[in-house]
Amino acid sequence: MSIIDAFFHATFAGKLVLLILICMSIVTWALIVHGVIQVRKTTKHLSHLSNLLSKVNFDVVESRLTSNIVDNILKRTIRLSLDTILPANTSTEIKARGEVIMQQANTGIFMYQKMLTVGVPLLGTFAAIAPYIGLFGTVWGIINSLSALGTAQSVSLQAIAPGMSEALIATGVGLVAAIPASAGYNYLTKKSEDAICELINLNERVISVASTTRIKENTHEVNVR
Template identity: 35%
Template sequence: MNGANDMTIAGLFLDASFLVQAIMVLLLLISVVSWALIFQRSGVLNTAARKSKQFEDRFWSGVDLSQLSSELTAGNKTARGLESLFIAGYREFMRLRQQKGVSPEAVMDGTHRAMRVAHSREVEKLEQNLSFLATVGSVTPYIGLFGTVWGIMNSFIALGSVKQATLAMVAPGIAEALIATAMGLFAAIPAVIAYNRFTNRLQRIETQYENFLEEFSGILHRKAHS
């Protein structure tokens, strides 16, 4: 550390100790990964919400259930969201209903279990990587703070070897150390905002899945007892 340090971010980074530089690079990489996940999860949740709306419009349009099932399974299509719940429930319902000696209650129990399994799988897909954003939001400020403490500590150790300390001597070291805290917050704040926003949207989608599951179960229950 010298008194003629370049007081730009790049200059302060280059003048920082190796550990502080490593922490800054780590925080930058975490931030890049975090932003990539934010865009990816945003696309997944947008698609899930749009697909659910399209399926519900089709389902409540009065289409025959067997016809809807054939449409969704034609051409080895991959069912997602409400489509997956519908196919799992309808297939299990038809399979159990065709078996002799199976009571309507047993048919509905099996159908409900099949839809619950499909529901859990779909929600798990939507929750994927959200825990990483939560971890970034809670951990990165402390990583940055560690870099700051280490940098300031080194600055004061260096000052101990001189007879007369001045602000010009200590300012660059403190400034480069504080960059680590700033980078920690830069990584944490978007991750926290995205995590809270995605969690709220996921809850709405999950509620939509739950409502459909119960409504579809009611329709199949009437069929089972008809």
């Protein structure tokens, strides 16, 4: 028996369960495709920024950054590092200003993380509840089958099998919805965390380079005196 046949032969509750699971499956795949595209685009862009930072100075990097949120976060960190860390006079002052800049960067990074992981919690929810919705459909179908048997004149395998088959299809559809949701949740969570860690590292690199440069300048000035 196909899912279509099971749907048309099911009770109202059975049809509702199958509709919910089918809608969850469609939404799951839409979220997975969108999330994979966003994560891969972000990962590629962060790799480009990392290479850019290792080859040219901050002024050149800043001029090449665009107006997207990742670039704006890094651009702000670069500008604050140039404007506040480089004029600092002591190591303590340099460290304190670097920490303040990183705190401000973390605010933007947190906002970007929420944008990058939109839909991921919903995948986790679908992965958790889809099997139970399918199980509910199965239990409901079995109850209806047993109730029908109670009023039947004769009991045979031919009488039981169609109802049981319809009931078990709900569990199968629930698993079909839950397995991709679980895999997508784990994949996107891991890739999003990697991307956010890389963005944090880029901002820390900017602050570290600016701080090291200023410390060397201070040391040189002391030696000259």
